[in-house]
Amino acid sequence: MSQSGAVPNWTNVSEARPTFVSHLECGLTGERLPADVPHNLSPAGKPLLVRYDLAALADGISKAQLAARPPDLWRYREFLPVRRSRNIVSLGECLTPLIPVPEAGADLWIKDEGRLPTGSFKARGLCMAVSMAKEFGIARMAMPTNGNAGAALAAYCRAAGIEAFVFCPDDTPQTNIREIALQGAKVFCVNGLINDCGKIVGDGIDSMGWFDTSTLKEPYRIEGKKTMGLELAEQFGWELPEAIFYPTGGGTGLIGMWKAFDELERIGWIGSRRPRMIAVQADGCAPIVKAYEDGVEFAELWPDAHTVAAGIRVPAAVGDFLILRAIRDSGGFAIAVSDEAILAARDEMAAETGFLLCPEGAATYAAWRQSVRDGRIAANDRAVLFNCATGLKYPMPPAGTPLDRHLPIDYGSLA
Numbered sequence: 001m002s003q004s005g006a007v008p009n010w011t012n013v014s015e016a017r018p019t020f021v022s023h024l025e026c027g028l029t030g031e032r033l034p035a036d037v038p039h040n041l042s043p044a045g046k047p048l049l050v051r052y053d054l055a056a057l058a059d060g061i062s063k064a065q066l067a068a069r070p071p072d073l074w075r076y077r078e079f080l081p082v083r084r085s086r087n088i089v090s091l092g093e094c095l096t097p098l099i100p101v102p103e104a105g106a107d108l109w110i111k112d113e114g115r116l117p118t119g120s121f122k123a124r125g126l127c128m129a130v131s132m133a134k135e136f137g138i139a140r141m142a143m144p145t146n147g148n149a150g151a152a153l154a155a156y157c158r159a160a161g162i163e164a165f166v167f168c169p170d171d172t173p174q175t176n177i178r179e180i181a182l183q184g185a186k187v188f189c190v191n192g193l194i195n196d197c198g199k200i201v202g203d204g205i206d207s208m209g210w211f212d213t214s215t216l217k218e219p220y221r222i223e224g225k226k227t228m229g230l231e232l233a234e235q236f237g238w239e240l241p242e243a244i245f246y247p248t249g250g251g252t253g254l255i256g257m258w259k260a261f262d263e264l265e266r267i268g269w270i271g272s273r274r275p276r277m278i279a280v281q282a283d284g285c286a287p288i289v290k291a292y293e294d295g296v297e298f299a300e301l302w303p304d305a306h307t308v309a310a311g312i313r314v315p316a317a318v319g320d321f322l323i324l325r326a327i328r329d330s331g332g333f334a335i336a337v338s339d340e341a342i343l344a345a346r347d348e349m350a351a352e353t354g355f356l357l358c359p360e361g362a363a364t365y366a367a368w369r370q371s372v373r374d375g376r377i378a379a380n381d382r383a384v385l386f387n388c389a390t391g392l393k394y395p396m397p398p399a400g401t402p403l404d405r406h407l408p409i410d411y412g413s414l415a
């Protein structure tokens, strides 16, 4: 698909194309705000959603034109908010493969997001947020993170020449903390959880001149994560699967995919059939599951949050009502799995298929199995699991049998 020569055009960013953002809208009240100026939350304190002139967008691009473009995130340029190509900050956001899992004896697929820059799907959101920050001339960005978002912020900020300040819980995996530092950001390890880190960012905005890049407190990370929905639809030939199992922390990706499906229907590229959106959380931190089961619109703060799946250890999500709305409108559900089930699912998938999931991705596999067992979905329903980061970024059990080269090797004993 590359346009010329031996070097593939992975970044596809030089071509000028029209953009279609019309305004931003409060996700709760619908209040309209102007595009082309920096925003955080709406006046009601809720996430903002980016709106497009979809009629013009529909005239501006066809499925056939899209199909001819290079295989990267920027192929969806008309659906994205960046106005000027020169502001696009890219580290090579490839399309991610959809891999069937025949071993499961079901219509089961893994969307492997571990292939993206910085090894997680946080790259999708942060390439967009940082490109928009560049468009607005923002000089300093800050965020609380459980690791992967901070790594992506650091990388894209370095590429854009923007200063980055990152605050993690002090038990964040060392790999994350060190990659953040190597990629040029200032990184701080806080003796608390992500919401405690978020308070430090919020309180420092005025004195430090930071732009708050916390999950859903700026509007463009959703637009980047939305490309997961566009990509899924295109990869399945514009027929959506029956169910999507999404490891839910702040919920950016779930909200983003739901928004993508809505936009695709409005421009006539898909029909009204939707996947059931299934939010997966861990037993030790399941605020969305509790709110779903209690039938309420907003989630309560989850006390003493803990799980091996750090990416979904989010005790309070500012977009809770948007996550719950997508789950309910889609006929989906929210489900919690134990840490034991998460690690067992990771080990089993790796041993049986050769696919090393990250713990959050493994949580979706554990949840899928539990849902099939409980009859909440059928094995022959086409289901997609999100492996949101590379399994290589996480601690693994020790292995490797010692072998003394000075002694005769008993080859028969190795098998």
Ligand SMILES: *Cc1c(COP(=O)(O)O)cnc(C)c1O
Residues within 6 Å of the ligand: 120, 122, 148, 149, 215, 247, 248, 249, 250, 251, 252, 253, 254, 311, 312, 358, 360, 361, 388, 389
């Ligand atoms: C951030 C993250 C999640 C949660 O994603 P949201 O869209 O914020 O809910 C899940 N898994 C991993 C590995 C993450 O980094």
